[in-house]
Amino acid sequence: MRAYFARRLGQSALTLLGTSVLVFLILRVLPGDPAKMLLPEGAPQSAIEELNRQLGLKEPLHVQYAIFLRSVFRGDFGQSFQYRAPALQVVVERLPATIDLTLVAMALTVAAGVAIGIVAAVRAGSRYDYAGTVLAVLGQSLPSFWLGIMLILLFGVTLHWLPTSGFQGWRYLVLPTVTLAAYPTALVARLTRSSLLEILRQDYVRTSRAKGLAERTVVLRHALRNATIPVLTVIGLQIGTLLGGAVITESVFAWPGIGKLVVDAIFFRDFPVVQTILILSASIFIGINLLVDLLYVVIDPRIRYG
Amino acid sequence: MTARRPGPLAAVGAALLGVIVIASAAAPLLSASNPVKPTFSQRLRPPLGLGGTASHPLGTDNLGRDIWARLLHGGRISLVLATSAVLLATGVGVLAGLLSGVMGGLVDDLLMRAADVQLTFPVIMLAIAIVSVVGTSPIALVGVLSLSGWVLHARTVRANVLTVWRLDYIEAAGALGASRHRLVLRHVLPNVLAPILVIASSQFATMVLLESGLSFLGMGIQPPAPSWGTMLSEGRDYLSNAWWLGTVPGLAISAVVLGANLLGDGLRDWLDPQSR
Numbered sequence: 001m002r003a004y005f006a007r008r009l010g011q012s013a014l015t016l017l018g019t020s021v022l023v024f025l026i027l028r029v030l031p032g033d034p035a036k037m038l039l040p041e042g043a044p045q046s047a048i049e050e051l052n053r054q055l056g057l058k059e060p061l062h063v064q065y066a067i068f069l070r071s072v073f074r075g076d077f078g079q080s081f082q083y084r085a086p087a088l089q090v091v092v093e094r095l096p097a098t099i100d101l102t103l104v105a106m107a108l109t110v111a112a113g114v115a116i117g118i119v120a121a122v123r124a125g126s127r128y129d130y131a132g133t134v135l136a137v138l139g140q141s142l143p144s145f146w147l148g149i150m151l152i153l154l155f156g157v158t159l160h161w162l163p164t165s166g167f168q169g170w171r172y173l174v175l176p177t178v179t180l181a182a183y184p185t186a187l188v189a190r191l192t193r194s195s196l197l198e199i200l201r202q203d204y205v206r207t208s209r210a211k212g213l214a215e216r217t218v219v220l221r222h223a224l225r226n227a228t229i230p231v232l233t234v235i236g237l238q239i240g241t242l243l244g245g246a247v248i249t250e251s252v253f254a255w256p257g258i259g260k261l262v263v264d265a266i267f268f269r270d271f272p273v274v275q276t277i278l279i280l281s282a283s284i285f286i287g288i289n290l291l292v293d294l295l296y297v298v299i300d301p302r303i304r305y306g
Numbered sequence: 307m308t309a310r311r312p313g314p315l316a317a318v319g320a321a322l323l324g325v326i327v328i329a330s331a332a333a334p335l336l337s338a339s340n341p342v343k344p345t346f347s348q349r350l351r352p353p354l355g356l357g358g359t360a361s362h363p364l365g366t367d368n369l370g371r372d373i374w375a376r377l378l379h380g381g382r383i384s385l386v387l388a389t390s391a392v393l394l395a396t397g398v399g400v401l402a403g404l405l406s407g408v409m410g411g412l413v414d415d416l417l418m419r420a421a422d423v424q425l426t427f428p429v430i431m432l433a434i435a436i437v438s439v440v441g442t443s444p445i446a447l448v449g450v451l452s453l454s455g456w457v458l459h460a461r462t463v464r465a466n467v468l469t470v471w472r473l474d475y476i477e478a479a480g481a482l483g484a485s486r487h488r489l490v491l492r493h494v495l496p497n498v499l500a501p502i503l504v505i506a507s508s509q510f511a512t513m514v515l516l517e518s519g520l521s522f523l524g525m526g527i528q529p530p531a532p533s534w535g536t537m538l539s540e541g542r543d544y545l546s547n548a549w550w551l552g553t554v555p556g557l558a559i560s561a562v563v564l565g566a567n568l569l570g571d572g573l574r575d576w577l578d579p580q581s582r
Contacts (some may be wrong), residue, residue, distance in 0.1 A: 018423035026435055082449045083425075141564040143515055145522050146538060146556030153545050153552070244428025248519055252542070262431060263523055274435055282426040 004297060012290045019282040023275055024068050064147075072279070078272030082265065087272035091258060091280060098250070098257030102242045104173060105180040108182025110235060113185040117192025122219060124197060132189060144245055148179035148252035180249045184238040191234050195227040229300055236292035243281050315454045316572020322565030326558070330381035334515050339372035341379040342530045346370050350548045365550045367540060371532075373504050373550070377558055380532035385562070387444060387527075388513035391451035395513075398452065399459025404494070406460065407467025414464075421457045429454045430519060437525045447526060451516055459502060466498045500577040508570030511563045534559050 007230040059067075071077070077087040120132035155162045157173060163172055199205065200223055208218045243259075251260035258277050329336060339362070348370035352358040357366050364373040406414040424432070433450050440446045470476065476493060484492075520526030521535025529536055534555040541552030 015419075015422055015426060018419060019426050022423050022427075026439060137564070137567060141511070141567050142560050143518060143538075143556060143563070145519060145535075146552075146559060148539065149542055149545070149552050149556065153549055157549075168468050240425070241429050244430045247428065247430050247434070248523070251523060263434065263525075266434050266525070269438070274438070278427060278431060278435060281428060281431060285426045285428075 005294065007020045008293050010150075012286050016283060016286055019286070020069060020072065020279060021065065023278045023282075024065055026278075027271060039070065077276040077279075080270050080273045081267075082268045082270045082273065087270075087276045090273055091261065091276045094256055094258050094261050095280075097255060098243075098246050098259060100173070100251070101176055101180060101255060101257060102246060104177045104186070105245075106238070106243055108177055108181040109184040109188055109238060112150060112181070113188025114192050114231065116185075116189040118196060118219070118224070120189070120193040120239050121196035121200065124193075129193075132193070136186040136189045139182045139189075142182065144179055144183060144192075145248050145252050147182055148175065148249060151179060176255055178248050179252065180242060180245045184241050184247065187238065187241075188231065188234060192227060192231055196223060199223045199226050224298075229296065232292055232295065232299070235290045239288045240285050249262050265305075282300060313575060315456070315568050319565045319568025319570075319572060322561055323548060326381060326562050326565065327385060327576075328516060330378055330385055333375075333378035333382055337372065337375040337378055339375040341371060341375040341532045343372060344369035350379050350544065350551075352548070352580065353405070353550050355553075356550075364554055366547070367537070367551050368544060368548070369493060373537075373554055374508060376532040376537060377534070377555060380534050380555070381526075381536060381558065381562075383527060383531065384514060384517055384534055387447055387451065387517050388510055390448045391513045391517075392455065392506050392510050394448060395452035395455030395509060396459055396502060399456035400463050400498070400502060402460040403463025403498075404467060407471065407494075409465040417460065418464075421460060425457060429516065433516065434523065434525045437520065442528055447517065447520070451513050454512065454516055458505050458509070462501050462505060463498050464499070467494055470494050470497055481533075504570060504574040504577060507566060507573055511566035514559065514562050514566070 058171045071101060075088060077091075079085070080090045083090050090196050116132045116135065120129040123129055152175065163173055196219075200219075204225055205218060208222055209215070213222075246255075246259035247262060249255065250257070251263055254260065258280070262274060263276045265271075265277070345366075346369070349368060350363070350365045351362050351366040351370075353365040353373070354360055354363045356365075362372050362374070364370055364377065367376070402417050433454065434537045436450050436453070438448065440449070470493065479488075479493065517526055518533070518535035518538070521533040522539045524536075524537055524539065527533035529540075537555035538552055538559075541548075541550075541555065544551045
């Protein structure tokens with residue numbers, strides 16, 4: 001088991017390194033003068049030359065990458081020119097808002113998605129199944145920014161039940177969370193349904209029924225356990241979807257998190273902040289997927305020896 | 307074994323998609339209004355049936371432009387971009403998958419690692435970061451969109467190649483003198499066609515969503531060119547007095563995506579029933 005842990009850890013570290021290469025390349029290799037891009041608009045030529053020299057942009061590419069990596073390890077992600085503060089600080093300040101949104105959306109996704117999936121699987125072919133599937137297809141098809149706007153229109157403008165933007169208190173969380181969670185919930189619901197259907201056909205399920213166990217026990221204790229694995233994979237992958245979805249949802253609801261920050265930063269050509277957010281979100285994704293993989297081992301003993 | 311026919315849902319999806327595609331293609335025939343020129347005397351007119359006139363069946367926007375015209379012309383642009391992106395993603399992805407599977411070794415490692423690294427970023431974040439550097443020209447947009455799609459094709463084709471490559475009849479064909487080239491083209495590729503088709507059709511939905519999302523954020527098609535995404539973001543400011551501005555383009559996007567998803571699901575059920 002320890003060998004598996006070590007191997008996965010190593011793989012994650014390697015992927016993280018590759019991620020830093022990609023972020024580095026996007027800024028340095030694609031067309032455009034990087035120094036000019038890293039400085040605010042209208043900076044004098046002398047400042048551009050100076051930054052060029054400082055960043056070692058005259059050096060060969062691998063030397064530049066080494067310099068970049070070294071500063072990242074020291075926690076120096078550059079200076080945000082929008083806010084005149086270290087980029088890392090600017091990003092970390094806004095992280096909690098996004099974490100709030102993402103966590104609640106994730107909770108909603110798991111709860112609603114799994115519940116809908118179970119009902120649809122257990123009552124396959126009935127109108128509950130039909131309703132669930134329709135909801136899932138809609139959830140995957142409606143663009144989230146439109147859903148958000150429609151929800152604002154319905155609950156905010158027309159009914160005045162919920163506030164339309166801002167973020168103090170749980171009431172402000174409702175609409176953005178529902179908007180963000182729609183797509184992943186649909187995905188989880190469909191996957192839970194198909195996994196569970198697959199499992200309910202298996203022999204051991206038939207055996208437990210034959211043993212006289214209540215249907216509820218069969219489904220919840222025995223079948224669901226085995227359905228957990230693929231569902232867990234998808235949940236781990238949904239972190240990426242949620243982080244990406246947060247970019248749009250936060251823009252729709254003016255939610256002050258890193259999603260909105262990255263859009264604003266790009267408009268302002270604030271590349272240090274953009275860089276920081278890219279690396280941060282990739283790290284979160286890699287971290288969570290590593291956790292999910294390690295969690296597998298706990299849940300499914302077969303993997304331990306694989 | 308009886309061949310299953312595509313179900314009714316797939317037909318619905320195909321019909322929905324077809325109607326929208328044809329309408330967009332025929333945009334200049336279906337609407338005489340100029341989608342780009344502002345007419346300030348006609349600002350914020352409601353659609354037909356809600357107090358509007360037949361000359362603007364879906365109303366006008368904040369600059370007096372006919373929404374029906376903008377919908378059709380915007381549809382053209384969005385659909386062409388999405389289609390090109392799907393074709394490019396499929397081409398690049400299949401090629402990458404073949405190279406990976408057939409050549410193995412370092413090439414395989416590099417390609418799959420690159421895919422893994424790319425996937426750690428939320429697609430839209432990567433997209434807006436790249437757009438900020440390369441700009442929003444149609445070519446740049448198609449490139450960025452296809453970036454979100456090539457990996458799935460590559461992985462599927464690679465898995466397929468790895469399975470087929472070991473089979474005896476490949477070895478036999480090789481022994482008979484078939485070149486690697488021919489082996490791939492005549493034996494591997496036909497096998498892989500069905501799943502690729504399924505993936506491509508559901509990717510179309512993703513591309514449309516991604517493109518309209520980018521435009522919504524202001525990083526896609528730039529005004530005054532019409533795009534469903536930009537129409538939505540413009541409409542957001544008028545929710546209380548001209549709600550149709552934001553509702554109509556969203557319905558269009560939803561219809562296209564729904565159609566593509568239904569079609570994709572139907573195709574998958576028909577061609578590849580095991581992957582339910």
